[in-house]
Amino acid sequence: MANRYGGRYSPDGSHRDHRNQASTPMPPAPIRHPLESRPKWVTIAATPFLLNAFFQAPVGMISDLAAFGLIASGMWMTREGLVAEAAYQVRRVARRPAIPRKLFGGLLAAVGLGVGAAAPEAVTGGVLVGIAGMALHFLSFGADPLRDKGATGVDSFQQDRAQRMVDEGEALLAEMKDAILRAGDRRLEGRVAMFAATVDELFDRVRDNPGDLSGARRYMGIYLMGARDATIKFANLYARTRDQEIRASYEKFLDDLEKDFKARSRKMLNSDRDDLDIEISVLRDRLEREGVRASEPAxxxxxxxxxxxxxxxxxxxxxxxxxx
Structure with a gap:
């Protein structure tokens, strides 16, 4: 689907002057692992197995096709592991991935190399090639995160509930981003991406302190569901009419909703700060009752x-x- 171009001299007049456009904040860049493009090149390097398979006997064809399929599947799983690792690294509180995707990807690639290199009279050589491929995979992509990060003192039951709510909220945001594509306006797509970044801040607060889930539940459920439904209706109507009043009303709706989410995030942060101050004051009172007084160094x-x-x-x- 073609995207509608708009600029300073667009006939619909919906876009602002270039001086105002320069000050418009850009949506945040997606999280990417620095090695995320490597599996693609490994898959391309394995294409000789696919090309040569159709010029061999049936046994050789099956082994080459299996080798390419195993390597391609392993690289796909490795890429998914790199995506999960990037999300793990960027969060302050994170659970280790439930499935070690990079490990399984390395095993599949190693088996694929072994199958492609093995011959009826040289099975040992194929096994050695597979072991070497597994070692190279580990050196190239590293290991999966094997421990939870920042989870000390966090109730696992509350964290699981919070993560389920975050997953539902992220699904609603994904539907909202998909719906705005029907409007055919890049500026509106960027505006929705900015709103999604604000919502992600609230998600991070909930991950850091799952005990505050009750206060943020309606933001992550009812409000996001309403924002998604409003975006779907707006995109369908705006794609047909290009009504600027409807567009301005939708942008004002996003502005107000974004302020509410930011206020909720600040409230949760201030609540955490108040809890910390209470803990410190209680500890000081206990120390004073035990006869221990803090003295300032000279x-x-x-x-x-x-x-x-x-x-x-x-x-x-x-x-x-x-x-x-």
Whole structure:
């Protein structure tokens, strides 16, 4: 489907002046692993198995086709593992991937190399080639994340509930992004992407503190569902009429909804800060009841210490005696 072009001199007048367009924030770049393109090249390198398969005997054809299929499947699984690892690395609190996709991808690629290199009289050579391919796969792509990150002190049951709600919210956002494509307007697509980035901030707050899920539930469910339904209706209507009043009303709707999500994220952050202050004050009270009082270290005001070693070995009591 062709995208409608718009600029400063567009006849519909829906686009702003280039000075205003320069100040319009761009949607955030998608999260990508730096090695995400490597599996594609490995799959391309395995195409000789596919091309030579049709010029061999039936046994050779089947083995070459199986080799290419196993390598391509392994690289697809490896790429999925890299995508999962990128999402794991960018989050402060994350569960390890349930399936070690890179490990399984390496095993499939190794078996594919072994099948492609094996011959009836040289099975050992195929096994060695497969082992070498597995080692090279590990050196090229690394291992899957094997431990949870930032999950200390987090209730696993609450975290699972929060993750289910986040998954449902991300599905609604994906439907919203897909619906706005029918409008055929790149600026509206970018505006929806900016709104999705704001919602992702709320998702991150919920992941960090699953105990606040009850307060954010209606934002992640009812509000996002309403935003998706409104986007579907707007995209269908705007694609037919190109009514600028409807467009302005939809953009105002996104602005108001985005402010609500930002306010909720700030409220959750302030709540976490208040909880921390309460914990610190309670701990201080307990220490004072035990007779332990925090004392401030004496300030060093002398000009005699000119180096770090002299500063560390300087006797503060001398300054106190001089002051007396």
């Amino acid at each position: 300030a060093i005001t002398s000009q005699d210490a000119q180096t770090l070693d002299e500063l560390l070995s300087y006797d503060v009591t001398k300054d106190k005696e001089k002051a007396r």
